[in-house]
Amino acid sequence: MARWNKLNIRVIRRVLGSLVMIEGAFMLTALGFSWYYGSDDFNALLYSAVITILAGFVIRLFTRPKVQEGIGKREGYVIVSFTWVIISLFGALPFILSGAIPSYTNAFFETISGFTTTGASILTDIESMPEGLLFWRSLTHWIGGMGIIVLSLAILPILGIGGMQLFIAEVPGPTPDKLHPRVAGTAKRLWGIYLLLTVLQTGLLMFGGMDFFNSLCHTFGTVATGGFSTQNTSIAEFSPYIQYVIIIFMVLAGTNFALHFMVLSGRFKDIFKNEEYRYYLKLLFAASIIVAVLLILNTETSNEKAIRDSLFQVVSITTTTGYVTTNYMAWPSFIWIFLFILMFTGGSAGSTGGGLKAVRQLMILKSTAVEFRRLLHPRAFIPVRLNDKAVPRDIVSNIFAFFILYMLIFGFGTLIMVLIGLDFDTSIGSVIATLGNIGPAIGNVGPVDNYAAVPDIGKWFLSFLMLIGRLELFTVLILFSPKFWSE
Amino acid sequence: MARWNKLNIRVIRRVLGSLVMIEGAFMLTALGFSWYYGSDDFNALLYSAVITILAGFVIRLFTRPKVQEGIGKREGYVIVSFTWVIISLFGALPFILSGAIPSYTNAFFETISGFTTTGASILTDIESMPEGLLFWRSLTHWIGGMGIIVLSLAILPILGIGGMQLFIAEVPGPTPDKLHPRVAGTAKRLWGIYLLLTVLQTGLLMFGGMDFFNSLCHTFGTVATGGFSTQNTSIAEFSPYIQYVIIIFMVLAGTNFALHFMVLSGRFKDIFKNEEYRYYLKLLFAASIIVAVLLILNTETSNEKAIRDSLFQVVSITTTTGYVTTNYMAWPSFIWIFLFILMFTGGSAGSTGGGLKAVRQLMILKSTAVEFRRLLHPRAFIPVRLNDKAVPRDIVSNIFAFFILYMLIFGFGTLIMVLIGLDFDTSIGSVIATLGNIGPAIGNVGPVDNYAAVPDIGKWFLSFLMLIGRLELFTVLILFSPKFWSE
Numbered sequence: 001m002a003r004w005n006k007l008n009i010r011v012i013r014r015v016l017g018s019l020v021m022i023e024g025a026f027m028l029t030a031l032g033f034s035w036y037y038g039s040d041d042f043n044a045l046l047y048s049a050v051i052t053i054l055a056g057f058v059i060r061l062f063t064r065p066k067v068q069e070g071i072g073k074r075e076g077y078v079i080v081s082f083t084w085v086i087i088s089l090f091g092a093l094p095f096i097l098s099g100a101i102p103s104y105t106n107a108f109f110e111t112i113s114g115f116t117t118t119g120a121s122i123l124t125d126i127e128s129m130p131e132g133l134l135f136w137r138s139l140t141h142w143i144g145g146m147g148i149i150v151l152s153l154a155i156l157p158i159l160g161i162g163g164m165q166l167f168i169a170e171v172p173g174p175t176p177d178k179l180h181p182r183v184a185g186t187a188k189r190l191w192g193i194y195l196l197l198t199v200l201q202t203g204l205l206m207f208g209g210m211d212f213f214n215s216l217c218h219t220f221g222t223v224a225t226g227g228f229s230t231q232n233t234s235i236a237e238f239s240p241y242i243q244y245v246i247i248i249f250m251v252l253a254g255t256n257f258a259l260h261f262m263v264l265s266g267r268f269k270d271i272f273k274n275e276e277y278r279y280y281l282k283l284l285f286a287a288s289i290i291v292a293v294l295l296i297l298n299t300e301t302s303n304e305k306a307i308r309d310s311l312f313q314v315v316s317i318t319t320t321t322g323y324v325t326t327n328y329m330a331w332p333s334f335i336w337i338f339l340f341i342l343m344f345t346g347g348s349a350g351s352t353g354g355g356l357k358a359v360r361q362l363m364i365l366k367s368t369a370v371e372f373r374r375l376l377h378p379r380a381f382i383p384v385r386l387n388d389k390a391v392p393r394d395i396v397s398n399i400f401a402f403f404i405l406y407m408l409i410f411g412f413g414t415l416i417m418v419l420i421g422l423d424f425d426t427s428i429g430s431v432i433a434t435l436g437n438i439g440p441a442i443g444n445v446g447p448v449d450n451y452a453a454v455p456d457i458g459k460w461f462l463s464f465l466m467l468i469g470r471l472e473l474f475t476v477l478i479l480f481s482p483k484f485w486s487e
Numbered sequence: 488m489a490r491w492n493k494l495n496i497r498v499i500r501r502v503l504g505s506l507v508m509i510e511g512a513f514m515l516t517a518l519g520f521s522w523y524y525g526s527d528d529f530n531a532l533l534y535s536a537v538i539t540i541l542a543g544f545v546i547r548l549f550t551r552p553k554v555q556e557g558i559g560k561r562e563g564y565v566i567v568s569f570t571w572v573i574i575s576l577f578g579a580l581p582f583i584l585s586g587a588i589p590s591y592t593n594a595f596f597e598t599i600s601g602f603t604t605t606g607a608s609i610l611t612d613i614e615s616m617p618e619g620l621l622f623w624r625s626l627t628h629w630i631g632g633m634g635i636i637v638l639s640l641a642i643l644p645i646l647g648i649g650g651m652q653l654f655i656a657e658v659p660g661p662t663p664d665k666l667h668p669r670v671a672g673t674a675k676r677l678w679g680i681y682l683l684l685t686v687l688q689t690g691l692l693m694f695g696g697m698d699f700f701n702s703l704c705h706t707f708g709t710v711a712t713g714g715f716s717t718q719n720t721s722i723a724e725f726s727p728y729i730q731y732v733i734i735i736f737m738v739l740a741g742t743n744f745a746l747h748f749m750v751l752s753g754r755f756k757d758i759f760k761n762e763e764y765r766y767y768l769k770l771l772f773a774a775s776i777i778v779a780v781l782l783i784l785n786t787e788t789s790n791e792k793a794i795r796d797s798l799f800q801v802v803s804i805t806t807t808t809g810y811v812t813t814n815y816m817a818w819p820s821f822i823w824i825f826l827f828i829l830m831f832t833g834g835s836a837g838s839t840g841g842g843l844k845a846v847r848q849l850m851i852l853k854s855t856a857v858e859f860r861r862l863l864h865p866r867a868f869i870p871v872r873l874n875d876k877a878v879p880r881d882i883v884s885n886i887f888a889f890f891i892l893y894m895l896i897f898g899f900g901t902l903i904m905v906l907i908g909l910d911f912d913t914s915i916g917s918v919i920a921t922l923g924n925i926g927p928a929i930g931n932v933g934p935v936d937n938y939a940a941v942p943d944i945g946k947w948f949l950s951f952l953m954l955i956g957r958l959e960l961f962t963v964l965i966l967f968s969p970k971f972w973s974e
Contacts, residue, residue, distance in 0.1 A: 073863075159862070334905040337914075341898050364891050371888040372968050374881070375646070375961060376560075393880055394861070400887035401858040404851050407894060411828050418821040425911065427824075474862060481859050 007485075008075050010063045015071075015079050016086055017060025023087045024053030026143055027094065027136060033213060034132025041132040044098030052090045074484065076159050080151060081476045084467055087143075088112035094136050100129055109451065109459045114140025116470035117148065117352055119227025119322040119439030120430075120462070122452045126232050131213060134230050138217035145224025145352040146194060148470065149257050153350045154186040156472060193260045197223045201249045208241045222249045225352045227322025227439040234324045234447070240308060243325055247308075247315050251284065254319030254347030275387050276359040280348050283358065287342055288314040291335060298332045313339060319347045320354040322439025324447040340442050343432045354437030354469055356406060363391065363399045405473050409435060413465055420458045430454065434462040435469040494972075495562050497550045502558075502566050503573055504547025510574045511540030513630055514581065514623060520700060521619025528619040531585030539577045561971065563646050567638060568963045571954055574630075575599035581623050587616055596938065596946045601627025603957035604635065604839055606714020606809040606926030607917075607949070609939045613719050618700060621717050625704035632711025632839040633681060635957065636744050640837045641673040643959060680747045684710045688736045695728045709736045712839045714809030714926040721811045721934070727795060730812055734795075734802050738771065741806030741834030762874050763846040767835050770845065774829055775801045778822060785819045800826060806834045807841040809926025811934040827929050830919045841924030841956055843893060850878065850886045892960050896922060900952055907945045917941065921949040922956040 027049035034042040071079070091114070092107035094100075101107040106122045113120045114137055123129065129137075198219055205215035214230055221228045229235060235243055252260070259271045271277055292310035295301050301309065312325045317339055328336050345361060347353015367384050374382055383390035410431055417427035422444070429441030430451070440447045451459065468476045478484050514536035521529040558566070578601070579594035581587075588594040593609045600607045601624055610616065616624075685706055692702035701717055708715045716722060722730055739747070746758045758764055779797035782788050788796065799812045804826055815823050832848060834840015854871050861869055870877035897918055904914035909931070916928030917938070927934045938946065955963045965971050 333911060334902070337905045337911055338902060341902060344898070367884065368888040368891050368895075371885055372961065372965055373970070374885070375965055376968075376970060393884075396884065397854065397880075397887070398858055398861070400884070400891070401855040404855050404887070404890065408855075411831070415821070415825060415828060418824045424820060424824055474859065478859055478862055481863075483860065483863060 007078065008072070011071055011075050012078050012082070014060045014063035016082055017056045017058070017063070019083055020056030020059060020086060020090060021053050022056075023090060023143070024049045024051075024056060026139060027052060027091075030094070030132045030136040030139065033135045034130065037131040037213075039130030039132050041094065041098040041100065041130040044100075045094050045132050045136065047097055048090075048093035051093060055090060073159055076155065077475055077478055077484070080155065080159075080471060081467070081479055083147070084112070084115055084144075084471065088115050088463075091115060091136075091140055094133055098130070098133060100133050103456075105456045105459050106452070109463055110137065111140055112463045112466055113434075113439070114138075114226065114228060115144040115147075116437050116466040117141050117144045117224045117226040117320075117354065118434060118437040118466045118470070119221065120434055120445070120466070121228065121439075121450050122454075122459070124450060124452050126230060135213070135217060138220040138226075138228050138230070141224040141226030141228055142198070142220035144470075145220075145226065145253075146191060148224075148352050149190045149194060149350065150187045151471070153190060153256075153258060156475070159475065189261060190257050193257055193264070194223065197249065197252060197260075201245065204245045205242060208239060208245060210238070210242060218246065219249070221323065222246050222321065223253045223352065225250065225253045225319050225321040225347060225354065225437075227316070229323065235312070236325045238325075240304075243308060243312055246323060247311050250315045250319045250321045250323070253321070254280065254315075254351045254353040256348040256350035258350050259348075273387065276348055276362055279362045280358040283345060283361075284315055284318055287318065287338075291338060294335050294338070295331065298335070314342065317342045317438060318345050318353075319351075320436055320438045322433075324440060327446070327448045329442060329446040329448070336442060340429070340432075343436055343438055343441070346436060356403065356436070359386075360399050360402060362386070363396065364403055367396055367400070402473060405477070406435070409465070409468070409473070413461070416461055417458060420455055420461070422454065422458065430458075430462055431465060434465040437466060437469050494565065495559070498558055498562050499565050499569070501547045501550035503569055504543045504545070504550070506570055507543030507546060507573060507577060508540050509543075510577060510630070511536045511538075511543060513626060514539060514578075517581070517619045517623040517626065520622040521617065524618040524700075526617030526619050528581065528585040528587065528617040531587075532581050532619050532623065534584055535577075535580035538580060542577060560646055563642065564962055564965055564971070567642065567646075567958060568954070568966055570634070571599070571602055571631075571958065575602050575950075578602060578623075578627055581620055585617070585620060587620050590943075592943045592946050593939070596950055597624065598627055599950045599953055600921075600926070601625075601713065601715060602631040602634075603924050603953040604628050604631045604711045604713040604807075604841065605921060605924040605953045605957070606708065607921055607932070607953070608715065608926070608937050609941075609946070611937060611939050613717060621704060622700070625707040625713075625715050625717070628711040628713030628715055629685070629707035631957075632707075632713065632740075633678060635711075635839050636677045636681060636837065637674045638958070640677060640743075640745060643962070646962065676748060677744050680744055680751070681710065684736065684739060684747075688732065691732045692729060695726060695732060697725070697729060705733065706736070708810065709733050709808065710740045710839065712737065712740045712806050712808040712834060712841065712924075714803070716810065722799070723812045725812075727791075730795060730799055733810060734798055737802045737806045737808045737810070740808070741767065741802075741838045741840040743835040743837035745837050746835075760874065763835055763849055766849045767845040770832060770848075771802055771805055774805065774825075778825060781822050781825070782818065785822070801829065804829045804925060805832050805840075806838075807923055807925045809920075811927060814933070814935045816929060816933040816935070823929060827916070827919075830923055830925055830928065833923060843890065843923070846873075847886050847889060849873070850883065851890055854883055854887070889960060892964075893922070896952070896955070896960070900948070903948055904945060907942055907948070909941065909945065917945075917949055918952060921952040924953060924956050 027045060030045050031042060034045055088108060088111045091111040095107035095110060096104060101110060109122050201219040201222060202215045205218060206212060217230050231237060235246060256276065259274060259277055262271050288311045291314055292307045295306040295310055296303060309326045313328050316323045328339055344356060346355020346357045349357045349359045363386065370382050370384050384396055413431035413435065414427045417431055418424065426443030426445055429443045430445045433439055433441035444453065445451055514532060517532050518529060521532055575595060575598045578598040582594035582597060583591060588597060596609050688706040688709060689702045692705060693699060704717050718724060722733060743763065746761060746764055749757050775798045778801055779794045782793040782797055783790060796813045800815050803810045815826055831843060833842020833844045836844045836846045850873065857869050857871050871883055900918035900922065901914045904917055905911065913930030913932055916930045917932045920926055920928035931940065932938055
């Protein structure tokens with residue numbers, strides 16, 4: 001197989017270099033807020049942006065233009081995995097150069113937590129941070145979310161990762177064979193929707209009395225299902241109106257963006273034919289009701305607040321956003337354990353949400369149900385169907401394997417965190433909350449805590465979990481396979 | 488499909504009635520120990536045996552002989568599931584009639600824990616129990632183990648449950664099409680091995696100074712991978728020799744009995760060609776070494792005792808026996824959490840061990856590894872191989888579905904136990920220890936605790952988990968499918 005022979009390093013350098021330069025350009029936008037608020041991070045942001053742009057320039061030196069045509073699958077894997085790592089390495093610069101986060105481990109953790117739209121923070125006092133840095137911190141979410149919708153709807157389906165082929169048919173627009181025009185066309189449409197959601201939410205938050213800076217930061221954290229807030233108490237101190245707006249946009253951000261495109265094309269009815277969407281809404285609805293009823297029966301919370309808190313926490317965890325409006329660890333244990341189990345779900349595929357994804361859960365449940373029918377009719381061929389189409393067995397196996405890998409990583413990850421010295425609850429909590437790109441968890445990394453106390457080695461390990469969780473496991477893990485490099 | 492039309496109730500009654508009568512006959516054997524020790528349970532055992540035999544007789548009234556030929560798959564599922572429930576219902580009688588266990592919930596829990604070879608106990612002072620009852624309690628393990636090897640090697644492969652077809656080829660002897668002669672022939676051979684192991688271990692334990700009664704009871708608990716002891720401290724007070732003998736026989740009991748048959752036929756070399764066996768031994772070996780090293784590095788335990796305790800606990804948990812020689816919850820948390828993760832493994836298929844089973848773990852790991860190769864060669868057909876044969880995709884899907892179902896039941900089971908009022912650790916511990924037929928777990932149902940404090944509703948739920956875990960999930964759960972009854 002000749003085309004597998006040698007990794008096209010130039011192509012990889014060109015793409016990575018360009019992306020790093022773009023990152024530097026994004027960094028510059030934080031200067032505006034730094035200047036407006038007169039915060040002392042202006043120089044740090046400026047130097048970081050310059051260093052980043054220069055570095056990107058150096059990385060892509062001596063690469064021909066139009067080399068994108070030479071991108072094969074293997075180059076795809078390398079580019080995707082390295083992009084998230086490299087932009088996190090450079091993205092940590094403003095925190096370091098400003099002295100706001102002195103430890104590079106902490107700065108890297110915070111940055112990769114941003115780009116992977118996880119929202120796990122090491123900051124103990126967020127409100128003491130200068131505005132320019134806070135904006136950059138929230139912007140990493142937005143950039144990460146932008147990357148992930150293109151990745152999941154345009155790139156991963158082509159690479160064949162984890163059942164992502166399932167909704168390639170759902171993506172609107174022409175589907176030429178070449179990777180480049182397809183990605184570019186799809187990306188533009190999806191980013192249009194992303195931008196629209198961003199503008200809408202920012203407007204609605206400002207309408208509720210939030211200032212522009214906070215509206216923008218919280219919108220970035222919402223539409224990317226990230227979870228970084230500018231407040232120490234996350235969303236708890238904001239009005240019910242603000243909380244409801246964020247609930248709605250978390251639901252939208254956790255929805256397959258191809259469906260948003262359908263709505264914009266006037267195909268309202270079609271979206272409810274999408275089985276993943278129905279499953280996703282049912283799960284959110286059912287889980288919220290269960291939590292609300294348990295809260296009303298077992299605590300003194302008023303009905304409206306119980307319903308709002310339930311909705312908010314359930315939606316936040318299921319979409320893997322990670323904003324909180326209340327300390328759910330103070331609820332009766334069976335309620336937060338229910339929320340903990342929800343951490344194993346995740347948003348829709350093709351959304352900015354992380355985790356196992358709704359479509360995989362649905363396929364797993366359907367495949368398991370089919371096994372019962374196969375037992376009764378052993379000679380019949382019973383395919384698993386999604387949206388009225390039989391799903392190829394290769395994709396079903398791939399989804400199963402994804403789930404297995406997810407659980408294995410969860411199990412061994414827990415063990416590693418325990419060995420590092422964390423208690424059991426904190427270990428399982430921190431592993432699922434980073435692997436699923438959620439953010440806050442249970443134990444000592446609960447909704448009112450942060451990751452500051454995790455030992456450095458643990459922070460690097462959790463950073464790795466955020467990365468592989470965000471990139472659908474296989475994309476990163478395949479790089480550790482010797483065959484990937486030898487063939 | 489005419490043969491699915493109506494469930495053949497007479498066949499079911501005949502088989503169940505016969506098995507209940509046999510159970511009554513087994514109960515009579517406890518009378519010998521009751522008489523010898525002059526314990527006050529003689530009448531209770533006698534009445535229970537008579538009631539049980541009479542009940543069995545009534546159940547099978549007016550059924551023709553030779554009806555076994557009318558056993559279809561559906562009758563098979565009903566018979567297997569109901570057998571374990573009904574013999575547990577009657578098996579609880581001696582505990583109730585003697586007044587030794589006044590609550591029927593507790594008596595049923597103890598009995599189904601015996602028959603499913605789980606070994607989870609509600610007894611707070613085992614040593615105060617009369618000998619006749621203790622013998623009956625251990626005998627339920629032995630009977631359950633007897634049932635399970637025939638079930639897993641002769642009946643489940645025919646029903647097509649959870650990949651059990653995989654080793655049907657491994658079972659020695661002729662393989663006629665009819666269920667009855669096949670089962671009868673295989674059963675005789677397997678029970679011969681079971682009896683041989685029983686005699687050998689009893690002899691070796693007596694050689695180590697244990698009396699006949701205790702040797703027999705502990706042998707029953709070992710060869711069935713059960714875990715009921717006659718001592719409050721399980722195996723902790725016995726000599727290292729006794730502990731090593733039990734370790735060896737736990738390993739043998741957790742081995743596919745078809746391999747024992749190979750050894751008896753002189754095919755020593757063939758058994759190491761069996762991939763499940765190699766995986767099973769490697770897992771035991773690797774896990775024991777890890778625990779031993781962690782123990783030696785982190786505690787004051789002497790080297791010999793650290794190695795023996797590690798071996799014992801790892802083998803006991805992996806084979807799902809549940810005997811203990813030390814309070815592992817007093818070890819550093821990362822060690823008992825490692826043991827907790829081992830609770831998700833299990834013995835070999837075709838052994839008396841429960842849990843996920845070694846062959847399923849192996850197939851799951853292999854299938855996941857194959858997905859990485861598929862990503863690199865998307866157009867190639869890459870089958871998953873076991874023992875040098877490509878495994879049919881139906882069986883691979885079935886194994887995946889089994890794992891998914893196992894994890895779903897674990898998740899929802901935990902939630903139910905938490906709702907019942909148990910703390911988190913006790914909930915996850917009790918669910919995996921009963922579903923995996925292990926016995927002791929973590930939290931308040933740890934190695935030196937018992938299940939007495941679990942609320943009644945929780946005991947019934949855990950009993951249900953023992954049942955479905957023991958019968959490979961599908962066998963029982965298919966009875967809850969409306970299609971099972973309507974088709």
